[in-house]
Amino acid sequence: xxxxxxxxxxxxxxxxxxxxxxxxxxxxxxxxxxxxxxxxxxxxxxxxxxxxxxxxxxxxxxxxxxxxxxxxxxxxxxxxxxxxxxxxxxxxxxxxxxxxxxxxxxxxxxxxxxxxxxxxxxxxxxxxxxxxxxxxxxxxxxxxxxxxxxxxxxxxxxxxxxxxxxxxxxxxxxxxxxxxxxxxxxxxxxxxxxxxxxxxxxxxxxxxxxxxxxxxxxxxxxxxxxxxxxxxxxxxxxxxxxxxxxxxxxxxxxxxxxxxxxxxxxxxxxxxxxxxxxxxxxxxxxxxxxxxxxxxxxxxxxxxxxxxxxxxxxxxxxxxxxxxxxxxxxxxxxxxxxxxxxxxxx
Amino acid sequence: xxxxxxxxxxxxxxxxxxxxxxxxxxxxxxxxxxxxxxxxxxxxxxxxxxxxxxxxxxxxxxxxxxxxxxxxxxxxxxxxxxxxxxxxxxxxxxxxxxxxxxxxxxxxxxxxxxxxxxxxxxxxxxxxxxxxxxxxxxxxxxxxxxxxxxxxxxxxxxxxxxxxxxxxxxxxxxxxxxxxxxxxxxxxxxxxxxxxxxxxxxxxxxxxxxxxxxxxxxxxxxxxxxxxxxxxxxxxxxxxxxxxxxxxxxxxxxxxxxxxxxxxxxxxxxxxxxxxxxxxxxxxxxxxxxxxxxxxxxxxxxxxxxxxxxxxxxxxxxxxxxxxxxxxxxxxxxxxxxxxxxxxxxxxxxxxxxxxxxxxxxxxxxxxxxxxxxxxxxxxxxxxxxxxxxxxxxxxxxxxxxxxxxxxxxxxxxxxxxxxxxxxxxxxxxxxxxxxxxxxxxxxxxxxxxxxxxxxxxxxxxxxxxxxxxxxxxxxxxxxxxxxxxxxxxxxxx
Numbered sequence: 001x002x003x004x005x006x007x008x009x010x011x012x013x014x015x016x017x018x019x020x021x022x023x024x025x026x027x028x029x030x031x032x033x034x035x036x037x038x039x040x041x042x043x044x045x046x047x048x049x050x051x052x053x054x055x056x057x058x059x060x061x062x063x064x065x066x067x068x069x070x071x072x073x074x075x076x077x078x079x080x081x082x083x084x085x086x087x088x089x090x091x092x093x094x095x096x097x098x099x100x101x102x103x104x105x106x107x108x109x110x111x112x113x114x115x116x117x118x119x120x121x122x123x124x125x126x127x128x129x130x131x132x133x134x135x136x137x138x139x140x141x142x143x144x145x146x147x148x149x150x151x152x153x154x155x156x157x158x159x160x161x162x163x164x165x166x167x168x169x170x171x172x173x174x175x176x177x178x179x180x181x182x183x184x185x186x187x188x189x190x191x192x193x194x195x196x197x198x199x200x201x202x203x204x205x206x207x208x209x210x211x212x213x214x215x216x217x218x219x220x221x222x223x224x225x226x227x228x229x230x231x232x233x234x235x236x237x238x239x240x241x242x243x244x245x246x247x248x249x250x251x252x253x254x255x256x257x258x259x260x261x262x263x264x265x266x267x268x269x270x271x272x273x274x275x276x277x278x279x280x281x282x283x284x285x286x287x288x289x290x291x292x293x294x295x296x297x298x299x300x301x302x303x304x305x306x307x308x309x310x311x312x313x314x315x316x317x318x319x320x321x322x323x324x325x326x327x328x329x330x331x332x333x334x335x336x337x338x339x340x341x342x343x344x345x346x
Numbered sequence: 347x348x349x350x351x352x353x354x355x356x357x358x359x360x361x362x363x364x365x366x367x368x369x370x371x372x373x374x375x376x377x378x379x380x381x382x383x384x385x386x387x388x389x390x391x392x393x394x395x396x397x398x399x400x401x402x403x404x405x406x407x408x409x410x411x412x413x414x415x416x417x418x419x420x421x422x423x424x425x426x427x428x429x430x431x432x433x434x435x436x437x438x439x440x441x442x443x444x445x446x447x448x449x450x451x452x453x454x455x456x457x458x459x460x461x462x463x464x465x466x467x468x469x470x471x472x473x474x475x476x477x478x479x480x481x482x483x484x485x486x487x488x489x490x491x492x493x494x495x496x497x498x499x500x501x502x503x504x505x506x507x508x509x510x511x512x513x514x515x516x517x518x519x520x521x522x523x524x525x526x527x528x529x530x531x532x533x534x535x536x537x538x539x540x541x542x543x544x545x546x547x548x549x550x551x552x553x554x555x556x557x558x559x560x561x562x563x564x565x566x567x568x569x570x571x572x573x574x575x576x577x578x579x580x581x582x583x584x585x586x587x588x589x590x591x592x593x594x595x596x597x598x599x600x601x602x603x604x605x606x607x608x609x610x611x612x613x614x615x616x617x618x619x620x621x622x623x624x625x626x627x628x629x630x631x632x633x634x635x636x637x638x639x640x641x642x643x644x645x646x647x648x649x650x651x652x653x654x655x656x657x658x659x660x661x662x663x664x665x666x667x668x669x670x671x672x673x674x675x676x677x678x679x680x681x682x683x684x685x686x687x688x689x690x691x692x693x694x695x696x697x698x699x700x701x702x703x704x705x706x707x708x709x710x711x712x713x714x715x716x717x718x719x720x721x722x723x724x725x726x727x728x729x730x731x732x733x734x735x736x737x738x739x740x741x742x743x744x745x746x747x748x749x750x751x752x753x754x755x756x757x758x759x760x761x762x763x764x765x766x767x768x769x770x771x772x773x774x775x776x777x778x779x780x781x782x783x784x785x786x787x788x789x790x791x792x793x794x795x796x797x798x799x800x801x802x803x804x805x806x807x808x809x810x811x812x813x814x815x816x817x818x819x820x821x822x823x824x825x826x827x828x829x830x831x832x833x834x835x836x837x838x839x840x
Binding site: 214217218219220223226227230231233234235236237238239 | 644646662664669670671672673674675676680684685687688693696697698700
């Protein structure tokens with residue numbers, strides 16, 4: 001008798017309507033946003049046109065969208081692995097900052113390393129920084145019973161402030177006016193791709209999409225991570241240890257967040273300073289969930305989310321729509337898609 | 347209920363089902379798993395709406411849009427898993443969800459009123475008792491009283507005897523007969539043929555979502571009912587066993603104790619030995635340490651005292667196949683290979699080989715008669731019987747020397763029970779040592795060589811299955827010690 005679907009599921013929606021639910025969600029979100037945009041004195045249709053053109057209107061815009069998507073995608077792929085194991089790592093933002101901090105320190109302390117070794121050292125420092133930061137939260141949970149959500153969340157603030165401190169005090173550029181370090185040497189800059197503004201990190205992020213899929217669905221480790229996430233009691237009774245595998249999932253996601261931090265400072269910022277993240281660690285959580293914990297879904301969600309950010313900037317610059325209004329548009333769109341998905345799934 | 351049809355994506359759960367209950371009648375609803383009993387009753391309770399067909403109450407067509415409509419119309423359901431708040435008193439559970447009054451009744455007056463209601467129906471209950479202090483049988487009476495308190499004229503009981511001792515079952519049957527005599531209609535869902543025959547006036551049999559017919563219990567016997575239910579003859583006799591070679595001890599527990607909640611031991615100095623080629627049964631009412639015994643043997647929980655020796659591969663058919671046996675989101679293939687995924691040929695150079703895994707799964711699905719749309723189907727979509735077959739296929743295909751089977755047929759229909767029993771007996775004949783933990787006394791008596799009765803974490807007595815007396819076992823299961831059954835027969839005695 002257990003094969004019956006949940007008795008509380010409504011049965012009145014037709015399948016066709018269900019398939020259209022996400023699109024309907026977007027339409028409702030656009031409609032509600034139109035009201036807000038109109039209230040700020042701008043024609044909504046013109047606003048949407050500007051928005052689209054700003055995100056996808058030409059190669060410059062597309063490049064910008066892809067660059068913005070890269071750190072989000074790398075973080076979200078790591079979180080996909082963590083969330084598949086039902087490890088609620090909310091600390092990607094902090095792991096990102098510590099990854100950036102260690103990689104930046106390498107670049108500043110050893111500026112004379114030859115380019116390939118510099119890159120390798122920075123990548124390892126980035127991965128290691130993220131791993132270390134997530135390990136602290138993992139150990140706090142395993143040894144002291146600190147809830148992982150709380151532990152990772154609190155470590156975010158410490159990570160962000162630690163970067164600010166290092167940029168303001170020990171590594172501050174003595175010749176600069178701003179509270180930031182000196183600019184990295186050219187060897188600490190990510191190589192660009194074929195003369196475009198895209199860098200090698202974009203390629204790496206795209207490569208991580210199939211790699212994440214292979215890890216989760218084609219390796220014994222991924223099998224165990226998913227088993228622990230989907231049925232911890234069953235996993236334990238067939239000899240898969242939940243604690244160990246939850247820690248592994250946490251460390252993988254932490255390392256990838258650290259890698260994203262390394263990529264951002266060795267391309268966009270080229271120095272350590274306050275505000276080296278646009279909330280990527282938090283956006284990554286949303287993107288992993290919007291992508292329904294599938295690597296391909298995460299890729300799509302990361303690009304769309306990045307387009308939302310880039311398009312909103314265009315809206316602000318071109319039509320002087322307040323940034324807050326663009327934020328409302330983003331939030332409404334996410335809610336619309338999520339609500340639509342929830343209906344489509346029933 | 348006239349010509350009821352209900353479709354789910356890919357299945358027709360009910361197809362033109364006709365079902366009529368008269369006032370003051372006890373009506374049995376019998377059918378295999380997936381036959382559509384629960385769907386039919388969920389329609390009657392207002393949880394589902396039928397795609398076609400009509401429900402009539404006393405000749406008038408009614409439509410239930412939500413459960414509250416059905417309750418208001420006088421339909422009450424006692425679910426298999428009780429819907430009670432354990433911390434609340436009986437009275438608080440009864441008035442829970444009532445909206446009509448702003449203030450709660452004076453407890454004294456409420457208790458007085460409820461005591462009168464209970465005694466009118468011959469239900470012995472103290473409204474002031476918190477539910478967690480009640481036995482399972484008493485909790486069931488609370489559920490029945492709750493339905494009556496809401497003025498149910500049709501009372502649906504889903505597998506009501508599954509959790510009761512034989513003595514408690516007798517009490518329940520007496521209650522039901524008294525209710526029926528006072529005019530309440532009772533729908534009694536069960537898969538136990540004997541019980542349905544003993545309790546019901548008429549019996550409706552469902553098979554594959556269709557009505558197979560309604561018969562008067564007086565004109566019927568178990569064989570005919572079983573045939574209607576599964577469409578073939580079913581054998582109920584205790585199967586003879588093959589003779590066995592020299593038995594050797596394979597699983598030995600020595601004075602194993604496990605701490606439970608509230609400082610009470612969940613298991614208290616359990617000692618037992620299971621030999622190759624025998625089935626030892628652990629009888630008892632649910633909640634007397636079965637879960638702890640199971641967990642301690644498979645190593646999910648360390649014993650606080652005592653030792654456990656197990657020789658060779660241990661197969662585990664868990665008591666809860668959904669939380670301990672199968673991962674619902676995983677495919678049939680993944681569930682079948684939950685233990686072996688990491689070994690060649692399923693893994694090569696660190697990568698899993700989905701094709702080889704699917705081939706192995708297909709072989710097992712064929713060998714163990716699992717009915718599934720494909721091996722990629724998530725296991726949560728399987729019916730209870732097929733889900734259990736997946737667990738059995740995974741565990742028994744590894745040629746175990748020791749098998750721990752906990753409630754292996756819980757929730758299964760006659761056909762699937764037969765199948766599970768045959769598998770266990772085949773393993774026993776092949777020389778496996780089997781420990782069977784079951785709350786179904788019939789099952790224990792049918793399969794086991796020796797029987798131990800578990801009560802409040804202790805083995806209160808042993809019996810030899812061939813000579814066991816059901817009444818004595820029942821008394822032991824309720825914690826009373828009939829002295830003559832306390833002898834401990836050894837495996838070699840026979």
